[in-house]
Amino acid sequence: xxxxxxxxDKSNLESANFRELCYAVDEDGKYTTANSSGWEPxxxxxxxxxxxxxxxxxxxxxxxxxxxxxxxxYCMELHKMDVGILASxxxxxxxxxxxHFKPAVFKKLNNKTLxxxxxxxxxxxxxxxKLE
Amino acid sequence: xKEETIINFTHHQAAHCENGVVSNLMKHNGFSVSEPMVFGIxxxxxxxxxxxxxxxxxxxxxYRAMPGLIFKKFAKRTGVKMxxxxxxxxxxxxxxxxxxxxxxxxxxxxxxVYNLLYFPDEYRFHFNAHNMVVYGKQGDxxxxxxxxxxxxxxxSDKELxxxxxxxxxxxxxxxxxxxxxxPEKLEFEKAIVKGIKDTCKTMLAPIPIVGVNGIHTTAxxxxxxxxxxxxxxxxHYLGQVVRMQEEIGTGGGGFRYIYAxxxxxxxxxxxxxxxxxxxxxxxxxxDLWRDFAVxxxxxxxxxxxxxxSYNKVADQLDYIxxxxxxxxxxxxxxx
Numbered sequence: 001x002x003x004x005x006x007x008x009d010k011s012n013l014e015s016a017n018f019r020e021l022c023y024a025v026d027e028d029g030k031y032t033t034a035n036s037s038g039w040e041p042x043x044x045x046x047x048x049x050x051x052x053x054x055x056x057x058x059x060x061x062x063x064x065x066x067x068x069x070x071x072x073x074y075c076m077e078l079h080k081m082d083v084g085i086l087a088s089x090x091x092x093x094x095x096x097x098x099x100h101f102k103p104a105v106f107k108k109l110n111n112k113t114l115x116x117x118x119x120x121x122x123x124x125x126x127x128x129x130k131l132e
Numbered sequence: 133x134k135e136e137t138i139i140n141f142t143h144h145q146a147a148h149c150e151n152g153v154v155s156n157l158m159k160h161n162g163f164s165v166s167e168p169m170v171f172g173i174x175x176x177x178x179x180x181x182x183x184x185x186x187x188x189x190x191x192x193x194x195y196r197a198m199p200g201l202i203f204k205k206f207a208k209r210t211g212v213k214m215x216x217x218x219x220x221x222x223x224x225x226x227x228x229x230x231x232x233x234x235x236x237x238x239x240x241x242x243x244x245v246y247n248l249l250y251f252p253d254e255y256r257f258h259f260n261a262h263n264m265v266v267y268g269k270q271g272d273x274x275x276x277x278x279x280x281x282x283x284x285x286x287x288s289d290k291e292l293x294x295x296x297x298x299x300x301x302x303x304x305x306x307x308x309x310x311x312x313x314x315p316e317k318l319e320f321e322k323a324i325v326k327g328i329k330d331t332c333k334t335m336l337a338p339i340p341i342v343g344v345n346g347i348h349t350t351a352x353x354x355x356x357x358x359x360x361x362x363x364x365x366x367x368h369y370l371g372q373v374v375r376m377q378e379e380i381g382t383g384g385g386g387f388r389y390i391y392a393x394x395x396x397x398x399x400x401x402x403x404x405x406x407x408x409x410x411x412x413x414x415x416x417x418x419d420l421w422r423d424f425a426v427x428x429x430x431x432x433x434x435x436x437x438x439x440x441s442y443n444k445v446a447d448q449l450d451y452i453x454x455x456x457x458x459x460x461x462x463x464x465x466x467x
Contacts, residue, residue, distance in 0.1 A: 001385065001389055001415070001418060001419060001422065012252045012253075012254040012255065013252060015252045015253070015254075016250065016251060016252040018281050018282045018283070019282060020147070020280060021145045021146060021147045021280070022147060022389070023147060023168065023389040023390050023392070023393045024389065025415060029412070030396070031168070031389075031392065031393035031396050031397070031411075033147070035145075035282070039378070040429070041374060041378075041425045041426050041428070041429030042374065042375070042378040042425070042429075044371075044429045044432065044433050045371040045372075045374045045375045045378065045429060045432065046254055046255075046375065047254075048367065048368065048371050048432055049188060049368070049371060049372075049375065050254055052188075052189075052364075052368055053188075079246075080188075080246070080256075080257060080258060081258060081300075082186070082188075082189065084300065084301075085258050085299060085300040085301075088299035088300055088303065089299045089300075
């Protein structure tokens, strides 16, 4: 990549007000560095990934309303987590976390367990319950 | 009274976090070591498909060595002694950090990205292999030199604890590292040769998921996605290949440009003209990786699942793999 080819496309980096550093060759073929404000192929990939996550959140929300899953799954999606990550945050086995997705099981959860989830999601137990 | 310890530390922006931390810590200790040098000597360049693991519900590919490995190899090969610590208890982790700052010793930390508040929201995923330097404390705020950022920044006590004890794959567990002793003079020549030999060995390894073979395997997987998965999933998977290639600062070449810069610098140090030629070749290969990313992004931008277009990008990857095979064989002989 030549220095003048270092991409200067619009990207999400702008919101945090920084540009990334890239290595590129100057006119004499020598390696040097240049700042890049972003690159479209990367931005598109990132935006698609975000969109995918938003769809998952929306889907989980609908299923909570229909009584098909518990608020825990919704919050998990909201925090871009999957079952493995959530399980390691609350310190439970994955199968237990999955079981807590069942609304009937969720209703019977004791406060101690609910508190673990609430802490990870940074909300109160009441709020977690109310999401149902 | 406000507690204050600020170490006189110079922040240099880097393309990639781990190289940057090592390079900045070395510079702090009076050794001028560039980022590409760290990357090359530490054998950072890689291609690997990681089976059985899913991140963001998609398969995982990596273009660089495991977190911490670059520093480990770099230190071993240059004769720098370094200390690495992991903690089970956040309190101990904080105490050790404070102790080091008091001793005027800036330290490297491995952290999770999800709770790094100064990152743009869109970049905050559960990715646990980010690196930064802590170089001071003002009241309850830690002063942070994050190599991918243009400027230094800071995090509160609580915020820092959260990123140091992020959970999930590659959980950092408070991982802290810093050099403790240095040789009188850094022996670059031997270290460079070792670094290059190691990279050639891994890239040419006879294992289907690693190096050149790994690229071929990935190409094969890409060919199957439009047939086996629905449009969305196939697009999502392909996007992941590009996103992993495109960590911050790779400039599209999946770290190939940084490696080319390393070869160019080494050519001078070793007085080896062949490395200059190879650096040019690596730059061209980097350009091909860029072309691959552009072509792949066209597919997921248009949300198409035409088998043809998937085959086309897979062909590009196969071609890159063939070139890299020849390249690393030549590189092995050049040193």
